[in-house]
Amino acid sequence: QEPAFDKLTVGNPTPMRGEFFTSFWGNSTSDLDVRDLLHGYNLVFWDSEEGLFREDPSVVSGIVAVESDEGDRSFTLILQDDLKYSDGTAINAWDYAFSFLFSISPEVSEIGGTPRRMEQFQGYDEYVAGTAKTLSGIRVTSNNTIVITIRHEYLPFFYEMGLLSCNPYPISVIAPGVTVRDDGDGIYLANADETVQEPVYTAELLKKTILDPENGYLSHPSVVSGPYTLTSWDGETAEFAINPYYKGNQNGEKPTIQTLYYTQSSNETQIEDLVAGKFDLLNKVARQDNIMDGVSRINDENISFTTYPRIGLSYISFACERNTVSSEAVRQAIAWCLNREQLVEDYTGNYGLLVDGYYGIGQWMYGLVMGTTAPPIDPPENENDRAAMEEYNEAMAAFQELTLDNLTSYTVDTEKAAELLDQDGWTINDEGLREKDGVVLDLKMIYPAGNNISEYLDKNFLSNLEQVGIRLTVEEVPMNELLSRWYQQEERDEDMIYLASNFDLIFDPSAYFSADGTWAYTSLADDILYAEAVAMRSTEPGDVLTYVQHWVAFQERFNQILPMIPIYSNIYFDFYTRYLQNYNIDQNATWGEAIVPAFLSDVVEEPEEAEGEMVAD
Known part of the structure; x- marks a missing residue:
């Protein structure tokens, strides 16, 4: 049966970089969506x-x-x-x-x-x-x-x-x-x-x-194996058509929406643009004002929404190769100056949660530790089997002992920050800035253009840093340039980068360490962190408890040495036309996967229950 409509326009606040082949030249979340369509x-x-x-x-x-x-x-x-x-x-x-x-x-x-x-x-x-x-x-x-x-x-x-x-x-x-x-x-x-x-x-x-910028396979993959083919890419908008030779995914599902358009949506106008018909689907809406605006229109406009927890986080990453932030004490001091709670409340409202490690609230490990996911063990069929029951109870007790309570939750404490700097030998110079061995804590941080995080940083971070003798200049940088610096494809002159990332399904941080224990992108070398990453991956398949125990140990070490300051993980909202049916983004890694079994129909199937569930404070 032919679909009722033949095209869909998708918007995402993160622009594409045009790296549609592999992640070898970068791994922007929007490019990842495209790869799932093409390969x-x-x-x-x-x-x-x-x-x-x-x-x-x-x-x-x-x-x-x-x-x-x-x-x-x-x-x-x-x-x-x-x-x-x-x-x-x-x-x-x-x-x-x-x-x-x-x-x-x-x-x-x-x-x-x-x-x-x-x-x-x-x-x-x-x-x-x-x-x-x-x-x-x-x-x-x-x-x-x-x-x-x-x-x-x-x-x-x-x-x-x-x-x-x-x-x-x-x-x-x-x-x-x-x-x-x-x-x-x-x-x-x-x-x-x-x-x-x-x-x-x-x-x-x-x-x-x-x-090659015009025909190279990185930005213009011409022969592909996925559900869609790329028909055009102009640096801002990508157009796709169904691959006629695609036999289907693991469930035998094939796409039915003939043409897709994918482009950046503006955080300032995206909900208005959806209602006006400029977009049919908005992916990964995260800002509180946009979420509230979109939800408020559900009853009056032909739009629906689905929510799903993020398998990533927002953070401030340090360029640890720079003398300014190579010291653990300096990084901790900076963390004690960031009002993370207020920033999260102001920026994400009810839709984000403060995180203290390298994790997202959508990861299964987090669910197990927090008790929102049941341990993957079944009680004995025979409750009278004392040995089996003891083994079961011991296993349950071990899962219940898992905790993230040992992580330091960095809150604003400028006295603690100043004490750390004093102990590490940073003194106040004539300009009122901390200095040690000729290195001055006159820092620079970059953040993605179009992201309004700077206004929240101004009132939740910069003044606190000034109190302890650190000057921070915040600079807006186009996303492509920011990612090039993050991936160290060019020399960095900034000390910190505000960024957000989502994790692969295979959570194996050891893959991003060099042989000497240096974590790529942050340039921080730490043998203990690397050892915990290796221990995590080296767990026997199926031994969930041991894997998560090493995951917790990794988080505890990360939380101490702070290659990044973790800020928040959040609930994503996808808003879309109610004519888009069978779009189960909450069961897929990307919208590029979720769109394959989806279809457009003018016969709207009303859900029995609400598609999205609001998250309380």
């Missing part, structure tokens, strides 16, 4: 009901896991034979092999990207070091069969099946003239034409095929 057929998917990764049945017809004597674990995946790109060409095991090889290639780094670290794969270290020709941990044994081996040193891994995550990418577009081979020892890249002596796969080739 599909991942080998695995997140089963939210079970809380684990599974093979995608639309992609994988069978999977077998075998463990070697050394403890390495090999997964043999048999692929479906009806997978196609948007141009009709077949997708097979060689496409996934290319994606793995591209993702770890040093050529990506040479053109400004950050390759994936895949230490989990057998032979990875030797391959990236250049001492091995092949990536031995991945084999292609037939066009539809790929074998992936996880080395025993990386096991156990809590999200084990998530290590197999991979989308297919077209080698003919990204690396023309290159092919993937497997001579029996693992996969490797080679020239398609064996008579050509010089390697075709070079940084120069990728710079042309990926980074």
Whole structure:
């Protein structure tokens, strides 16, 4: 049945950067939405009901896991034979092999990207070091069969099946003239034409095929595997059309809305624009005034809303490579000067919660610790089995002992801040500013343009800093420029960055640490924090209690050393036309996923219960 309407315009307050290929050049939340529209057929998917990764049945017809004597674990995946790109060409095991090889290639780094670290794969270290020709941990044994081996040193891994995550990418577009081979020892890249002596796969080739501003695959991916194709991108608005060769997601669902438009919405006018028909869907509305405005119009306008807790947070990140904020005492002192409670109340109202660590209120770990999610253990069938009941009660008691009460909740305490600075050797100079060894605490912070957070910082932060001898200049910066500095793609002269991030389904902070224990983006080196991140990921799959215990320990260390000042996590609201049906954003990671089973209809299905539930103080 044809849908009643054929187009939908989506708005989000965060602008796109045009990084629609991978996260290697940045990971803006709006670009992530686009990637979910364009790139599909991942080998695995997140089963939210079970809380684990599974093979995608639309992609994988069978999977077998075998463990070697050394403890390495090999997964043999048999692929479906009806997978196609948007141009009709077949997708097979060689496409996934290319994606793995591209993702770890040093050529990506040479053109400004950050390759994936895949230490989990057998032979990875030797391959990236250049001492091995092949990536031995991945084999292609037939066009539809790929074998992936996880080395025993990386096991156990809590999200084990998530290590197999991979989308297919077209080698003919990204690396023309290159092919993937497997001579029996693992996969490797080679020239398609064996008579050509010089390697075709070079940084120069990728710079042309990926980074070209007009046709590069980063901003204009032409051949894709997801539910939609990109038909235009002008730097502000992206347009999409249904991919006719898309066979469906893990549930067999295909899109029906023929054309999508995606662009930035203004925080100042977004609700008015929705009511006026400029937008059909507003994603991730977070500001209190907009939420209240939107909710107040539900009965009078043809709009609905859905709420969902954020799996991320807002924070102020420190550039710890700078001498001004490299000291833990300085970072703590700054935190004691921020009136986080008032800022959260003013900015998010009833829709945000103060957080004291690196977490979001939508994360399942947070729910378990706070007691809003039941522990994943069932009582014994036989209540008279004393041994079983004792074991059950002990397990329940262990879950009930989980707490975030040991985290310091930084409130305004300028005396505490001054004391920390005094103890760390920072004295007041002639200008009334703190100084130590020639370093003056005359700081700079940047925040995203269009975000009105500055007015809240003025009254909740700057004057308190002045009282203890710290001057902070706050500067508005375009989001693209801010993210470039956050990702350290250019030299930073700011000491702090106000930002917000959402987490991946695989919560593995260790992936963002270098070998010496330095956390990327913050440039803070801490062996204890890194060790807790590794302990978290190294938990046996299914051992939820141990994983969350390490998660709590990670939060406690983070809360002490403060690479960032956590501020709030919040409830997101998506407002949309009531003609948009089956849009279950609360059951999906992005609107790009949620839009696939959704449809437009002039027969409005009234929900039995309210779609959104308000959050009290």
